[in-house]
Amino acid sequence: MRVSASIDVAASPQVVWDQVSDPTRYLDFMSGITRWEVCSEDPRGLGARYRMSMRVGSAEIGGLVEVIEWVEGRDMAWTSVTGLDQRGRWRLRERPGGRTHVELRLSYGVAGAGFWGWISERVGAPTVRGHLQHTVRHLKRQVEQEQTRRRAAARRQAGVGTS
Amino acid sequence: MPEAVTAERAARNGHSADEDSSGPSLVGGLLSGLARSVSSRIPTADLDERDPDYIRDNLPRQWLAASLYFRGEVRGLGNIPEKGPVLMVGNHSGGNITPDTAVFTLAFCAYFGVERAFYQLAHNLVLSMPGLSFLRKFGTVAASHENARKALESGAALLVYPGGDYEVHRPFWERNRVDFDGRKGFIRLALDQDVPIVPVVSVGGQETALFLTRGEGLSKALGLDRLLRLKVLPISIALPWIVNVGDMLGHIPLPAKITVEALPPIHLRQEFGPEPDLDEVYDHVTRLMQETLDALASERTLPVIG
Numbered sequence: 001m002r003v004s005a006s007i008d009v010a011a012s013p014q015v016v017w018d019q020v021s022d023p024t025r026y027l028d029f030m031s032g033i034t035r036w037e038v039c040s041e042d043p044r045g046l047g048a049r050y051r052m053s054m055r056v057g058s059a060e061i062g063g064l065v066e067v068i069e070w071v072e073g074r075d076m077a078w079t080s081v082t083g084l085d086q087r088g089r090w091r092l093r094e095r096p097g098g099r100t101h102v103e104l105r106l107s108y109g110v111a112g113a114g115f116w117g118w119i120s121e122r123v124g125a126p127t128v129r130g131h132l133q134h135t136v137r138h139l140k141r142q143v144e145q146e147q148t149r150r151r152a153a154a155r156r157q158a159g160v161g162t163s
Numbered sequence: 164m165p166e167a168v169t170a171e172r173a174a175r176n177g178h179s180a181d182e183d184s185s186g187p188s189l190v191g192g193l194l195s196g197l198a199r200s201v202s203s204r205i206p207t208a209d210l211d212e213r214d215p216d217y218i219r220d221n222l223p224r225q226w227l228a229a230s231l232y233f234r235g236e237v238r239g240l241g242n243i244p245e246k247g248p249v250l251m252v253g254n255h256s257g258g259n260i261t262p263d264t265a266v267f268t269l270a271f272c273a274y275f276g277v278e279r280a281f282y283q284l285a286h287n288l289v290l291s292m293p294g295l296s297f298l299r300k301f302g303t304v305a306a307s308h309e310n311a312r313k314a315l316e317s318g319a320a321l322l323v324y325p326g327g328d329y330e331v332h333r334p335f336w337e338r339n340r341v342d343f344d345g346r347k348g349f350i351r352l353a354l355d356q357d358v359p360i361v362p363v364v365s366v367g368g369q370e371t372a373l374f375l376t377r378g379e380g381l382s383k384a385l386g387l388d389r390l391l392r393l394k395v396l397p398i399s400i401a402l403p404w405i406v407n408v409g410d411m412l413g414h415i416p417l418p419a420k421i422t423v424e425a426l427p428p429i430h431l432r433q434e435f436g437p438e439p440d441l442d443e444v445y446d447h448v449t450r451l452m453q454e455t456l457d458a459l460a461s462e463r464t465l466p467v468i469g
Binding site: 035053056057058059060061062063064082083084110112113114116117119120121123124 | 222
């Protein structure tokens with residue numbers, strides 16, 4: 001099953017990237033995520049591993065995932081090592097006016113689970129899709145608010161400097 | 164079968180080899196025959212029968228039942244130590260069909276992964292029931308001290324229900340009561356193996372049927388306690404039987420909302436000294452669990468609905 005959510009953020013790709021590539025921030029903005037723990041020496045980058053769970057229905061579903069694609073400021077993709085079969089991707093693309101189009105994709109399933117696996121993927125899809133949509137909205141709010149605070153701080157700094 | 168082998172097998176499955184060798188009159192004879200039949204069906208416990216691939220393939224089906232039918236909710240999984248052996252002690256509900264176990268097993272396997280060895284102790288009769296052999300692939304083994312010790316020595320997480328058949332058939336009006344019947348074997352086990360205890364409290368399971376009585380007197384009169392290790396012969400109002408005596412064939416559980424909460428681990432020697440008093444530990448664990456159960460019960464507005 002494949003679900004995705006996207007949104008335009010009023011910030012540069014690098015600012016958004018700083019947020020989505022930092023595993024310590026995941027619990028702050030990713031909806032439904034109950035853990036995102038670093039399990040590798042390098043917390044970021046190709047080969048980084050995380051133990052993650054997302055609450056869907058009566059279980060916290062997830063497992064160990066590994067980053068398999070890392071293009072600074074543009075793409076980060078991960079795939080499951082254990083647990084639920086999954087492949088996820090953050091895809092950031094620059095838009096005119098200093099904006100960034102953010103897309104979060106997730107393909108998931110349980111290979112070999114047959115008919116019941118097929119049914120459960122579809123039953124769970126609205127919840128997973130909802131988590132993804134909330135996640136990109138939280139991301140937009142956090143990045144834009146942080147940017148606003150930084151600009152205000154910079155203005156205050158400039159004001160103090162000139163007075 | 165040589166006597167020694169029979170005795171060993173009986174011990175592994177949690178009962179003595181000679182307990183089914185007597186019985187009063189005709190009824191006793193019939194029950195002795197039934198006991199022998201059940202005993203012969205009880206598989207020799209083998210931890211290797213747990214099959215992670217089988218569990219993984221069946222998690223979606225379990226997830227559907229737990230999420231849609233029982234609206235299961237499991238809290239506090241982060242309290243369970245990430246690694247190493249741990250003894251999880253639960254209150255048991257739901258008659259012979261125990262949805263709390265199914266909901267918790269799903270949550271545990273989804274959270275920690277099917278790769279983490281996880282066993283559950285169950286009554287011999289459960290494992291010998293036709294159609295329930297798949298439980299062994301989920302890691303269910305016959306309730307005995309020997310099997311529990313082996314599971315913990317292998318480094319696995321182990322779920323036990325000290326109240327067993329006594330607690331699981333308590334009347335509906337005692338549904339929000341933790342009742343281990345004074346059984347303290349789990350404390351000795353935790354001390355012997357030097358593993359932490361994680362209390363696992365569930366609510367809702369005893370609302371899946373209208374349990375009326377444990378039928379302890381009836382069980383004793385029929386000699387079931389000696390022959391089948393059954394201290395109860397419960398009577399309930401349950402689907403599809405309406406009046407359900409014994410619950411031997413199970414029942415269709417009502418879709419009661421099941422909530423389970425795992426509490427922080429209790430390290431017995433750290434908290435109670437090098438030689439903990441069993442009664443003190445028992446009182447502590449059951450009090451903690453009862454307080455949690457009271458809190459979970461207070462969140463519910465109506466039986467079954469949750």
